[in-house]
Amino acid sequence: MHHRHRLLALGATASLAGTFLLAPVTIGSAAGAPNPNDPAKMAQAVRTAAVMDHLEQFQAIADAHDGNRGAGTSGYEASAEYVEQTLQAAGYETERQYFDFDYFEVVSSSLVADGTEFDQAVMSYSPSTPDGGVTAALVSPAVVTGCEVSDWDGIDATGKIAVIQRGTCAFSVKSTVAKEVGAAAAVIYNNADGALNGTLGGPGDYVPTTGITKADGAALLTHATATLDIQTVSEPKTTFNILAETAQGRDDNVVMLGAHLDGVHDGPGINDNGTGSAAILETAVQLAKANKLNNTVRFAWWGAEELGLLGSEHYVSQLDEAGLAQIATYLNFDMVGSPNHIIGVYDADESTYEASVDVPKGSAETEAVLTGWFDSQDQPWVDTPFSGRSDYAPFIAAGVPSSGLFTGGDGVKTEEQAVMFGGTAGVTYDQNYNTPADDIHNVNPVALGTMSDAIAAATILLAQDTSAINGKRSYGRSGVPARQQEIVIEGVVHTLR
Numbered sequence: 073m074h075h076r077h078r079l080l081a082l083g084a085t086a087s088l089a090g091t092f093l094l095a096p097v098t099i100g101s102a103a104g105a106p107n108p109n110d111p112a113k114m115a116q117a118v119r120t121a122a123v124m125d126h127l128e129q130f131q132a133i134a135d136a137h138d139g140n141r142g143a144g145t146s147g148y149e150a151s152a153e154y155v156e157q158t159l160q161a162a163g164y165e166t167e168r169q170y171f172d173f174d175y176f177e178v179v180s181s182s183l184v185a186d187g188t189e190f191d192q193a194v195m196s197y198s199p200s201t202p203d204g205g206v207t208a209a210l211v212s213p214a215v216v217t218g219c220e221v222s223d224w225d226g227i228d229a230t231g232k233i234a235v236i237q238r239g240t241c242a243f244s245v246k247s248t249v250a251k252e253v254g255a256a257a258a259v260i261y262n263n264a265d266g267a268l269n270g271t272l273g274g275p276g277d278y279v280p281t282t283g284i285t286k287a288d289g290a291a292l293l294t295h296a297t298a299t300l301d302i303q304t305v306s307e308p309k310t311t312f313n314i315l316a317e318t319a320q321g322r323d324d325n326v327v328m329l330g331a332h333l334d335g336v337h338d339g340p341g342i343n344d345n346g347t348g349s350a351a352i353l354e355t356a357v358q359l360a361k362a363n364k365l366n367n368t369v370r371f372a373w374w375g376a377e378e379l380g381l382l383g384s385e386h387y388v389s390q391l392d393e394a395g396l397a398q399i400a401t402y403l404n405f406d407m408v409g410s411p412n413h414i415i416g417v418y419d420a421d422e423s424t425y426e427a428s429v430d431v432p433k434g435s436a437e438t439e440a441v442l443t444g445w446f447d448s449q450d451q452p453w454v455d456t457p458f459s460g461r462s463d464y465a466p467f468i469a470a471g472v473p474s475s476g477l478f479t480g481g482d483g484v485k486t487e488e489q490a491v492m493f494g495g496t497a498g499v500t501y502d503q504n505y506n507t508p509a510d511d512i513h514n515v516n517p518v519a520l521g522t523m524s525d526a527i528a529a530a531t532i533l534l535a536q537d538t539s540a541i542n543g544k545r546s547y548g549r550s551g552v553p554a555r556q557q558e559i560v561i562e563g564v565v566h567t568l569r
């Protein structure tokens with residue numbers, strides 16, 4: 073991590089040489105420049121139009137790069153360069169943190185039986201069939217879930233397409249067992265309504281494997297043979313996170329904001345998660361104009377979130393105990409412009425939802441910064457589960473306080489939420505979630521503006537004071553508001569403003 077020159081830190085340490093006390097302490101921005109150093113001003117400085125401009129750029133990048141910005145693609149690289157250039161123009165140094173991951177992409181796939189094509193979703197990390205696919209008899213295990221080799225006792229699966237029911241064990245186990253009994257490929261059908269989008273979890277010794285609905289499973293088994301053609305690319309690749317932080321603020325009390333920059337391979341990824349990426353980018357740009365920051369604010373754009381939170385996991389894994397202890401709180405922003413939105417806050421205090429993970433101390437106070445802002449604006453909000461289903465998971469697993477904002481994904485809007493936020497009850501928050509239609513038209517600018525304001529306000533509040541979260545006060549005395557804090561150098565009291 074690079075650290076840029078710090079005015080306050082320099083003052084505190086270099087003063088013993090004497091020069092500090094002779095020179096006037098100049099902390100502030102150039103005359104006439106905006107100085108968004110309170111929550112309302114900061115929220116105003118982060119304009120929705122500017123956030124939308126960043127989204128337009130992400131859309132243009134996806135358009136120029138095979139329609140996506142997925143990890144390991146040129147669309148990700150171009151997105152990263154845009155973020156870096158925008159940050160550098162605002163005065164930040166940026167850092168790329170590289171890590172290895174298992175790249176996977178479906179090039180093409182089809183499942184056809186007697187001229188009928190079935191909708192299917194290739195499981196992540198499935199190997200390819202031979203060119204032209206596998207044409208073979210369909211066969212089911214004696215025990216329909218096919219989790220053990222013995223489930224296939226008495227059945228000859230050699231060279232055939234195994235048709236297996238979801239449940240009891242992981243998809244990877246079913247595929248491995250199918251291979252062990254000699255099957256050429258596997259089709260796994262759902263045991264509940266809905267499409268089956270599965271993953272084998274990583275590269276392994278599998279047969280080509282795809283998923284279909286429960287109804288299609290029953291329909292497929294009325295046929296004797298089928299042709300399954302799956303062409304995939306699976307290979308080790310390298311990708312990276314982007315990190316940048318403020319020059320101002322103490323090193324040992326870092327407020328961290330993160331959003332995943334990668335999208336799925338199936339679309340431009342504008343709501344998920346161009347929105348979070350753009351909102352923290354514009355917050356960083358405007359924060360660079362603020363002064364009197366007591367705490368360092370560090371921004372992260374995570375890579376390979378869609379493949380399993382890989383970037384944030386790598387980042388946290390590289391922190392030692394001291395590095396972890398420096399992070400006062402981590403705020404996560406993943407989907408903050410959903411078309412049929414809610415204004416959701418991760419329910420760290422478990423006032424609505426019991427969390428499925430351990431909630432670090434200080435998380436409830438982090439949530440309160442966000443909800444407090446909304447309350448101050450008479451903006452309705454709702455809790456969303458503190459589930460760990462995004463890049464805050466590695467942080468909370470390491471005990472770092474956390475919260476975040478969410479406008480909804482594949483959940484369904486309730487009547488009550490439609491009254492609070494408008495939109496349509498009974499419809500998912502984002503009907504285009506993880507599809508090619510998650511484009512620039514798939515964003516509600518009002519929701520995005522509301523969330524961007526909250527991100528901006530929370531950032532400046534926490535940049536000034538995290539004491540409610542971790543008890544750490546900046547240079548001032550206990551109870552003195554951050555903007556009027558004082559520093560004592562060689563017995564002389566300086567007011568930091």
Ligand SMILES: [Zn+2]
Pocket residue numbers: 332344345377406407
């Ligand atoms: Zn996401």
